[in-house]
Amino acid sequence: MDGYDKYAFEPFAVTVDLAVFTIRAGTLHVLLVERGQEPYAGQWALPGGFVQPDESAESAARRELGEETGLTDVSGPHLEQLRTYSEPDRDPRMRVVSVAFAALLPDAPEAHGGSDAAQARWTPYDCARGLAFDHDRILADARERVGAKLEYTCLATAFCPPEFTLGELQQVYEAVWGTSLDRPNFRRKVLATPGFVDAVPGAARLTGGRGKPAALYRAGAATTLHPPLLRPTPEGRPA
Amino acid sequence: MDGYDKYAFEPFAVTVDLAVFTIRAGTLHVLLVERGQEPYAGQWALPGGFVQPDESAESAARRELGEETGLTDVSGPHLEQLRTYSEPDRDPRMRVVSVAFAALLPDAPEAHGGSDAAQARWTPYDCARGLAFDHDRILADARERVGAKLEYTCLATAFCPPEFTLGELQQVYEAVWGTSLDRPNFRRKVLATPGFVDAVPGAARLTGGRGKPAALYRAGAATTLHPPLLRPTPEGRPA
DNA sequence: CCTTTTATAGTCATCACGACTATAAAAGGG
DNA sequence: CCCTTTTATAGTCGTGATGACTATAAAAGG
Numbered sequence: 001m002d003g004y005d006k007y008a009f010e011p012f013a014v015t016v017d018l019a020v021f022t023i024r025a026g027t028l029h030v031l032l033v034e035r036g037q038e039p040y041a042g043q044w045a046l047p048g049g050f051v052q053p054d055e056s057a058e059s060a061a062r063r064e065l066g067e068e069t070g071l072t073d074v075s076g077p078h079l080e081q082l083r084t085y086s087e088p089d090r091d092p093r094m095r096v097v098s099v100a101f102a103a104l105l106p107d108a109p110e111a112h113g114g115s116d117a118a119q120a121r122w123t124p125y126d127c128a129r130g131l132a133f134d135h136d137r138i139l140a141d142a143r144e145r146v147g148a149k150l151e152y153t154c155l156a157t158a159f160c161p162p163e164f165t166l167g168e169l170q171q172v173y174e175a176v177w178g179t180s181l182d183r184p185n186f187r188r189k190v191l192a193t194p195g196f197v198d199a200v201p202g203a204a205r206l207t208g209g210r211g212k213p214a215a216l217y218r219a220g221a222a223t224t225l226h227p228p229l230l231r232p233t234p235e236g237r238p239a
Numbered sequence: 240m241d242g243y244d245k246y247a248f249e250p251f252a253v254t255v256d257l258a259v260f261t262i263r264a265g266t267l268h269v270l271l272v273e274r275g276q277e278p279y280a281g282q283w284a285l286p287g288g289f290v291q292p293d294e295s296a297e298s299a300a301r302r303e304l305g306e307e308t309g310l311t312d313v314s315g316p317h318l319e320q321l322r323t324y325s326e327p328d329r330d331p332r333m334r335v336v337s338v339a340f341a342a343l344l345p346d347a348p349e350a351h352g353g354s355d356a357a358q359a360r361w362t363p364y365d366c367a368r369g370l371a372f373d374h375d376r377i378l379a380d381a382r383e384r385v386g387a388k389l390e391y392t393c394l395a396t397a398f399c400p401p402e403f404t405l406g407e408l409q410q411v412y413e414a415v416w417g418t419s420l421d422r423p424n425f426r427r428k429v430l431a432t433p434g435f436v437d438a439v440p441g442a443a444r445l446t447g448g449r450g451k452p453a454a455l456y457r458a459g460a461a462t463t464l465h466p467p468l469l470r471p472t473p474e475g476r477p478a
Numbered sequence: 479c480c481t482t483t484t485a486t487a488g489t490c491a492t493c494a495c496g497a498c499t500a501t502a503a504a505a506g507g508g
Numbered sequence: 509c510c511c512t513t514t515t516a517t518a519g520t521c522g523t524g525a526t527g528a529c530t531a532t533a534a535a536a537g538g
Contacts, residue, residue, distance in 0.1 A: 010291070010292040011250025011251065011252070012252070012253045012290070013251070014253070014336050051251070051325065052249070053249040054327055055327065056325045056326045057323060057325040058325075081322050081323065083320050083322065083323075084296060084323040084338045086253070086295045086296040086338065087295045088292070095292065097253050097296070099325065099336075152391075227469060228469075230466065230467075233465060
């Protein structure tokens, strides 16, 4: 922060890019927008936009989240800064530094195009390839970060509606990690962690499917998981 | 990233700020520089500087790291992006967005002032308060991040010289976490993690102190810790 | 030689967790 | 109306990681 007089500094454009995730039909989905103009016209990209003079990157990200999803209450969703991408050539037109965020939503209303004409669409994560700019990289980084945070935080409830079953919570883990988990063990672990979920006392239950109705839970007050809930080790890593 | 024509965008200055850590005399130290000009003249701050037109934030951080520490080989130290601080009022003069980094060094040569006249000094972490700008916050975030990464990565070796004893490695954990660890248990854990450390075969040993000479180890090839090495739970968190 | 200091080798009980099996409570189909 | 299917929930068992200790080894300093 020293040396204002020593170095010339080039002005940068600062943007935010959002990896907005949700779980839909047991699968991880991400919100993409179709670009209307060059460069990368017609290609899909992560939603985002410029940081305005009077707002922080966090404020800009939350504003963009509202514009692209059409959500009214934009204070609710979990929003988290990932990292900043600043390679000099990441935008062919000018020097753009982008602060990337991850947002987590419960299964959301079908996102129509935001305020601008560009249409937005929920896309299965595995189908979201070939994005504009370095957004493939940002999206992959975002998923890895979210997957890692599921291990040692209570973040999974951010994907769930206010009341949810343990089966739905387990689907969050399975969708983000791309693995399947043992149901009794998952249940034991979640219930053994105080403050992760609170049982809804009214013996409430969820209709709609076959099988025994499941008890409902709400997100608890805890934020961290001690000990963590580690993903299964696919390779020969020591268990 | 859409809407170049819709929104005006203000030019931002983009800087990097570095939290450079080392372990000195069993205590976590951080590199600070004394500001020579307003604002905050005479106060201490984290080293940093402007990102140049042709470099990424990572390149700028590594360049600044060399300038402030006087290190010749600047490719070696662990350098990691933390997050970006972008509150509109964080710099009283102009709109400055800062990408913060954490750097980890083995006990370093006494840092003299860098290329610019500002003097730099290693300061015990606990004495580094009242810094300029929002650097108190950045520094606290950096320490928390490093502490968390010690739990599930092999990052601790980045604080150590090429060859080190298990006692020195344990001091890294104790200094960053501010706790004390049981030595036999720490040893068992580290040696049970394949690839964390490799024994130096020549039965080498470290002189200088009293007591039985300790075996020497080198950093291994592993980068992650499975299962993690969790910090002791001070409160009533379930162990 | 004896104390101090540090490194290293164990022991033991507890607990978390993966892999299972078993039971309960619903829907649907003959 | 039984019987299969489906999903939720309860429990069991063995292994391995870990916290809390105790014991031994190898040096330095008086």
